Amino acid sequence: MNSLKLPTSTGALERYTLAGTPLPDARPAAPFNRIVLSAAHVVADPFADVEPSEGGRIDWDRTLEYRRYLAGLGLGIAEAMDTAQRGMGLNWKDSLQLIRRTRAELSDSPVPVFNGCGTDHLDPASVTSLDAVVSAYLEQVDAIQTAGGRLILMASRALARVARTPADYVSVYRRVLAHVDQPVILHWLGDMFDPALTGYWGTDDLSAARDIALDVMTESAAKVEGIKVSLLDKQREIDMRRLLPAGVKMYTGDDFNYPELIAGDEQGYSHALLGIFDAIAPAASAALGELAAGRRERFLEILAPTVPLSRHIFRAPTRFYKTGIVFLAWLNGHQPNMTMLAGHQAMRPLPYFVDLFRLADAAGLLRQPELAVMRMKTFLAVHGVTQD
Numbered sequence: 469m470n471s472l473k474l475p476t477s478t479g480a481l482e483r484y485t486l487a488g489t490p491l492p493d494a495r496p497a498a499p500f501n502r503i504v505l506s507a508a509h510v511v512a513d514p515f516a517d518v519e520p521s522e523g524g525r526i527d528w529d530r531t532l533e534y535r536r537y538l539a540g541l542g543l544g545i546a547e548a549m550d551t552a553q554r555g556m557g558l559n560w561k562d563s564l565q566l567i568r569r570t571r572a573e574l575s576d577s578p579v580p581v582f583n584g585c586g587t588d589h590l591d592p593a594s595v596t597s598l599d600a601v602v603s604a605y606l607e608q609v610d611a612i613q614t615a616g617g618r619l620i621l622m623a624s625r626a627l628a629r630v631a632r633t634p635a636d637y638v639s640v641y642r643r644v645l646a647h648v649d650q651p652v653i654l655h656w657l658g659d660m661f662d663p664a665l666t667g668y669w670g671t672d673d674l675s676a677a678r679d680i681a682l683d684v685m686t687e688s689a690a691k692v693e694g695i696k697v698s699l700l701d702k703q704r705e706i707d708m709r710r711l712l713p714a715g716v717k718m719y720t721g722d723d724f725n726y727p728e729l730i731a732g733d734e735q736g737y738s739h740a741l742l743g744i745f746d747a748i749a750p751a752a753s754a755a756l757g758e759l760a761a762g763r764r765e766r767f768l769e770i771l772a773p774t775v776p777l778s779r780h781i782f783r784a785p786t787r788f789y790k791t792g793i794v795f796l797a798w799l800n801g802h803q804p805n806m807t808m809l810a811g812h813q814a815m816r817p818l819p820y821f822v823d824l825f826r827l828a829d830a831a832g833l834l835r836q837p838e839l840a841v842m843r844m845k846t847f848l849a850v851h852g853v854t855q856d
Contacts, residue, residue, distance in 0.1 A: 488829040491750040496542040501760040505546040506745035512807040520811030539577045541753035549584025557809030560589035586622035595626040619652040625664040634670035651693035658699040696741045727771040744778040777827040788815040
């Protein structure tokens with residue numbers, strides 16, 4: 469029987485028996501009718517003698533194996549743009565290597581692959597001019613395009629630090645977009661994901677910020693594929709989606725409200741560029757297959773139990789959500805350890821992991837129940853929780 473003792477909020481132990489039905493890892497029967505990008509995590513090498521403060525070392529084989537797994541479920545990859553990794557353990561040198569390796573690994577796959585392009589090789593505190601921000605962006609633009617990659621133009625901590633007005637943002641994006649070879653996805657990230665991006669687009673007024681981003685896209689519409697909005701505010705996303713220039717797509721980054729945003733309404737829908745799709749890949753693939761077949765209600769039904777899990781994984785402080793993503797990947801046997809770059813496996817308390825285990829079970833996302841129970845027992849034992 470797949471059961472174990474889990475600690476409660478008081479420290480007492482109670483018996484828990486798995487009740488979920490694991491979703492199968494099934495290839496989609498037909499193409500999706502939404503563009504889908506998963507912000508995939510990297511697997512760290514636990515044997516590397518590298519201090520967490522120095523980032524760590526990537527286990528390349530298992531990192532690429534996981535991307536192959538996601539692609540096999542029909543999910544595209546948003547490579548090296550994960551906000552819980554870039555600048556928090558994953559540096560630009562390794563990001564570029566990751567971009568090149570993933571391109572080679574998925575060269576025979578039909579799924580889309582876009583790549584994070586930013587300014588994270590700069591120390592924001594050392595930046596004193598907009599020219600320096602533009603030069604940094606263009607260094608990464610050139611490197612990724614030389615590798616044959618498509619771009620996600622990530623929000624810049626350096627730009628947020630040095631810009632003084634909305635016009636500064638418009639100027640920087642205008643100059644950078646003029647150099648891109650193919651249309652890019654812009655990235656508007658809320659400060660719940662990265663406090664250094666507070667006041668992005670030159671204002672704390674989110675409606676005014678939206679209008680500035682729209683100005684950037686309208687001015688350079690031929691260079692913009694779409695925009696990813698990560699504000700965890702579904703109505704703001706919907707409002708902006710209805711104002712986008714013709715041909716520009718909305719990519720939801722809302723890990724709290726993604727089912728209804730992807731399903732859409734009578735005036736449109738959002739495509740997906742989500743961190744949570746890394747963790748809920750089987751459910752995402754199955755649901756998107758139903759949506760493509762015209763079964764909207766079944767799409768929503770499959771994803772409904774994943775929403776409490778996602779909201780838990782992305783709870784504040786949201787920037788540490790990848791700890792939950794990697795924990796679930798470990799429980800599911802996708803990697804032999806839960807070591808993370810920069811030691812981020814330690815960035816959540818024990819009750820967080822216990823609740824994640826329960827919620828993953830309820831969502832049918834413990835793909836090998838016996839393995840998940842065994843690993844959860846091991847994890848609990850490290851925290852002094854015995855099963856006697």
